[in-house]
Amino acid sequence: MEVEISGQSIKLGQFLKLVNLVESGGHAKEVIADGLIYVNGEPATSRGQSLVDGDVVSVPSTGDAVTIVADGAAPEERRNS
Template identity: 55%
Template sequence: MSHPVRDVPITGAPIRLGQFLKLAGLAEDGAHAKDLIEAEEVTVNGETETRRGRQLTEGDVVAVGGEQGRVTTG
């Protein structure tokens, strides 16, 4: 059973996936974010994402394991 989606407010969209993982607390730091992405453990809107520089916009849902965060602005 997955956890509920948590809204993560950002200032100014878009935001890169690696940055969002850190901001949302899904990764400890940039190196951890890179490792998670390279291990194909990160999904964006239900699809595996392997690009750390993937641009996220409002409403995108990022998941690592059972943890999920939704990009929100404002």
């Protein structure tokens, strides 16, 4: 699944709320601390982590994966191009 964001980046905690994986910033902090969220195949460590175009946020326990599609990101700003 792809999710488009406005701008060139979004914080992980905000993104998790945007896609309804968590209810609040505190909940985001908990699921990240519990090792339930991965970014580009690596365990996430901070809800303040910036996500850019092409990043993949996944929840291995559910099999869900979401690819970030940033509005207006230049090709050189994309991590996975």
